[in-house]
Amino acid sequence: xxxxxGSHVQRLEGAIQASVLRQNVIAxxxxxxxxxxxxxxxxxFESLLRDQLSNNKLRGRRTHEKHMYIGPRSGVPQASxxxxxxxxxxxxxxxxxxxxxxxxxxxxxxxxxxxxxxLNHHINMMKTAIDARR
Numbered sequence: 001x002x003x004x005x006g007s008h009v010q011r012l013e014g015a016i017q018a019s020v021l022r023q024n025v026i027a028x029x030x031x032x033x034x035x036x037x038x039x040x041x042x043x044x045f046e047s048l049l050r051d052q053l054s055n056n057k058l059r060g061r062r063t064h065e066k067h068m069y070i071g072p073r074s075g076v077p078q079a080s081x082x083x084x085x086x087x088x089x090x091x092x093x094x095x096x097x098x099x100x101x102x103x104x105x106x107x108x109x110x111x112x113x114x115x116x117x118x119l120n121h122h123i124n125m126m127k128t129a130i131d132a133r134r
Contacts, residue, residue: 008122009119009122010076011049011076012115012118012119012122013076013119014045014049014076014077014078014079015045015046015049015111015115016112016115016116016119017079018043018045018046018079019108019111019112019115020112021043021079021081022043022045022079022104022108023105023108023109023112025041025042025043025081026101026104026105026108028041029041029096029101030096030098030101030102030105032094032096033094033096033098033101034092034094035092035094036092036093036094037092037093037094038094038095038096039083039084039085039094039095040083040084040095040096040101041081041082041083041084042081042082042083042084042104043079043080043081043082044079044080044081044082045077045079045080046111048077048079048080049076049077052077
């Protein structure tokens, strides 16, 4: 039985990794706010996970096309990077809106801390269970 690496922990780990990637993408968007023709990017993870969980089609990630699929609920989707190529904010054809990026950054920070707290809670529960057996 894999207590620390169960599906709940794998989903939290994937969410934390997506939050770190999202922070880097937001920082890149902000850094290029004045770059002509720069197109902002965004990270998708939570919606992919929600879709897979609601469709009950969650599968493991294959690292080679000859590998067989791992059964349902054994994997976590990879965060995907999406570039917004269609909108334009300024005269320089850049589409970075600083207020929107700052809002996304604050939201991402709250998500990250929530995920870390959930993971810490899970680890503390396992520690309590182990200590109770002694």
